[in-house]
Amino acid sequence: MLEVVHEQIIRGREVVADDWRVLRLEENETPEGVVVPEGKVIVPLSVWLAQKETLSQRAELGVWIAADERFEALKGDADRFAVIAVDFPKFSDGRGYSIAFNVRKRLGYTGELRAIGDVLRDQLFSMSRVGFNAYATRKDRSIHDALKGLTVFSETYQASVDQPLPLFRRKERDVPLEHSDVGAGI
Amino acid sequence: MYRYDQYDHLIVRERIAQYRDQVARRLNDELTEEEFLPLRLQNGLYMQRHAYMLRIAVPYGLLSTAQMRMFAHIARKYDRGYGHFTTRQNIQFNWIELEQTPDILTDLASVEMHAIQTSGNCIRNITTDEFAGVAADEIMDPRPFAEILRQWSTFHPEFIALPRKFKVAINGAVEDRAAIAIHDIGLTLVKNEDGEVGFRFMAGGGMGRTPIIGSVIREFLPWQHLLTYTEAVMRVYNSYGRRDNKYKARIKILLKALGVEEFSRLVEEEWQDLKDGPETLSREEYDRVAAYFEAPAYATLDDSNPLLAHPDNKAFGNWLNRNVKPHKVPGYASVVLSLKKTGVPPGDATAEQIDFVADLADKFSFGELRVTHEQNLVLADVKQSDLFEVWTLAKSKGLATPNIGLLTDIISCPGGDFCSLANAKSIPIAAAIAERFDNLDFQHDIGDIELNISGCINACGHHHVGSIGVLGVDKDGSEWYQVSIGGAQGKDAAIGKIIGPSFSGGQMPEVIDRLLQVYVQNRFEGERFVETAQRLGIAPFKEHVYATPISKGELVGEDHA
Ligand code: HEM
Ligand code: SF4
Secondary structure, eight states, X not given: OEEEEOSEEEETTEEEEOOOEEEEOOTTOOTTTOOOOSSSEEEEHHHHHHSHHHHTTOSSEEEEEOTTSOGGGGTTTGGGOSEEEEEESSTTOTHHHHHHHHHHHTTOOOSEXXXXXXXXXXXXXXXXXXXXXXXXXXXXXXXXXXXXXXXXOSOOXXXXXXXXXXXXXXXXXXXXXXXXXXXXXX | OOOOOHHHHHHHHHHHHHHHHHHHHHHTTSSOHHHHHHHHHTTTEEEOSSSEEEEEOOGGGEEEHHHHHHHHHHHHHHSSSEEEEOTTSOEEEEEEOGXXXXXXXXXXXXXXXXXXXXXXXXXXXXXXXXXXTTBTTBSSOOHHHHHHHHHHHTTOTTSSSOSSOBOEEEEOBSSOOSOGGGSSEEEEEXXXXXXXXXXXXXXXXXXXXXXXXXXXXXXXXXXXXXXHHHHHHHHHHHHHSOOSOGGGOSHHHHHHHHOHHHHHHHHHHHHHTTTTSTTXXXXXXXXXXXXXXXXXXXXXXXXXXXXXXXXXXXXXXXXXXXXXXXXXXXXXXXXXXXXXXXXXXXXXXXXXXXXXXXXXXXXXSTTEEEEOTTSOEEEEEEEGGGHHXXXXXXXXXXXXXXOTTSTTOOEEOOGGGTOTTOSSOSHHHHHHHHHHTOOHHHHHHHOSOOEEEESSTTOTTOGGGSSEEEEEEEETTEEEEEEEEOOBOGGGOBOOEEOSSOEEXXXXXXXXXXXXXXHHHHOOTTOOHHHHHHHHOSHHHHHHHHHSOOOOOOOSSOOOO
């Protein structure tokens, strides 16, 4: 078994100590067979599904979803996890954004949603918008620099998890001309 | 046209700050080239054969003269004195220094422009009909919806790392001048039986290695649902689109793999939770945006200018015939300024020409311009009584070649002269063909025909949908050209069929000539080349083209064949 420990993560907008371990299966391990260590562990979705009965006994448990897995697999269970993590196998693989959105919007999960894997500073703003509130950024980069990635834009056009209303429903935007029949064709 | 408000300005300003910082981090190696790549691409910056190339967004091809003059400024200050208008209704500069790109963006922002999402695996510039708002056959102006989609897609947090590029086109007229069938999403504004406005929603079109005509996934989507439905499509694509092979990563491949029904079902399912939610468009928002596209203050005029009815000047008559398009307001017309003068790479314009066209637009067309996906420029609102003067002036700068829609109105990608992906050159082929068929009487006799050239299978030059398509291919390290015929854009979009083994560059003018001979000998009265080609199939063309050997010929510039 491969465990990834991140000593520090970004939670909210702060760098904090973290004692969760992320369990990743090695090639010779199976979801059924792997022994989940004691303590705060974020297990792969496949392990959760295979060992649901025993893992359900645990007080503190996290689960992570791979980019090619479906969020629906957690339907009905989401709220029992202290952490749900979404894995980014490569920073250029954007499936995790849609997974996060759906975990929030369709599963209604309100707890810690953590981005793990190839997580870099320049992705954090978008991640925060689709519902992530914790980030295990890549260990070879300064996590304090990464923090700056969260405050790139102060205004956005579209709705997402962080901001359920699009700009046009939140702000009075200038109307350039006085016209009574502008949308006549509609 | 659309004008930025405080929020648009703010977002663009914050983007520049973000990008400036990214460039700085790249230059001091805090970012690897691999990490920087998607960041710069989402800002339209490519590494080309010789230098960086910057692609600047011209949303739906509409420009003010202040914006146009900014291009001239950029061409002079940061490039080599010219720019290149593209099939994506954008402009590209080919000789850019990385260090200067943040300053270019700052200059662009001063005229409400940017380079956001002009490349990369995200939602790209939304394209539309270059005659939107003025076309005589328009049902509804697509530009307000294009602008609404532009804003919605700008830095959409969920769709910044899609499996592949994503292109949307909208058409609001009876004719389709936006080539919607070859876009990832192609929208047509329609009215239903009750007179309500909505979209015929197509998805899964595209060119490249696997050219596919889009499929209708919804016959009628009420306009209010434009954003939520698009979001559902994007989420399905982001979740299920292939990422293992970049050539199979476009939405067209997913749609084909699932079938239209299953794909539509997934979209509808995803949409159920979004439908009627906050992103549903309001009438107020539509009105706000649409107000920017209000028609200019036209004079009350008649259509009866005698000059137009009986031009006694043949050259002017030719130009009227080809480069002047009908307008919905009496007394006005739209003028296409040709960027296809023989000897000039298609779509190229010098800084001087760019400034000059801005002057023309200020004087004759309410200070606005458009870029066409055939790589020409349009003055959309010219008084018919000014046409002669516009023609005279345009001619003085080499912008009045009366060839719009004709053989030498060639679409061509930059090809091997600039592009690092090219298998072969395109510009010298376009030049050789244009030179061979420079005779206007001959071109007018051939009539409407689209000759499209791409330097590789990526199809940036739209070769698949050319009446004649030319594709650069690599054979044992030399440059060869494969020819297809019968492709079409527009309402009857079709993918061309390859006629046979490829040719050397020097043979291409003769190949085109032989294809035209078959057409001229077989055409019915009034039949266009593409119709003849589709009616006859490739056999007679193939037979004639390959009947006797073609001499290698001389190709302008270098010929590796
Ligand atoms: C900087 C040089 C360029 C590069 C590296 C480049 C790259 C590419 C690539 C890789 C594709 C294939 C995408 C795919 O099938 O997934 C493509 C397609 C395309 N590009 Fe370019 N391109 C360049 C310049 C241009 C230019 C100058 C234009 C406009 C004149 C253009 C317009 C297009 C269009 C219309 C397509 C086809 C879209 C489709 O497949 O649906 N590109 N380009
Ligand atoms: S078609 Fe190929 S050669 Fe031409 S611009 Fe596109 S990628 Fe380059």
